[in-house]
Amino acid sequence: FVKTPPWRDAFCMETNDSKNRFTMSTARLHSVDYEIFGDVQGVFFRKYTEEQGRKLGVVGWVKNTPKGTVVGQVQGSPEKVAIMKNWLRNVGSPMSQIDEARFSNEKEVPSLEFTNF
Template structure:
């Protein structure tokens, strides 16, 4: 059964290719979802896949990151089993101007081949 988790990573994670490396890592693991920068200097997103793949991605996001990044903290919320994946591939999204509490889905990059 697929799993989903929302994440937010803080530290030196903008301007260090964190989003691109996140996309590359997700694609190599077969994880679906998205990532984007926030106005407060963090990186946030959603990851989906099998439990093992999501756990591997969680480890990478919280402990590894991009070569030049410095991860201070990584939080995961809304982690749960889902009936089916909500995304095809893994995307990098534009930083959104947050309006209310809703998420913006303005994709700028996409990839295929995710289970």
């Protein structure tokens, strides 16, 4: 896979097998909702989620719920959303204990609905 330049906006470059031919394809954006269960409140889970989202370059939101879970939404490239989902499922904040991560409403979106995390 060829790393795309930061100035690319509507297109990305992809390699075609080992022949190194390039084709243009429209950039895709994904959105996914999440709910994280376990010891995820009072352990800076939201703070670390926002930091991780900014590091990855995804956008969205995160908040605590009255039932002790953390919910939110992530939007960005499919690859970065997948990385963020893995982080939410397996890493979290250093003091958190993640028992389960549920993802829903995963879909392709025409544009980002948020400007940051």
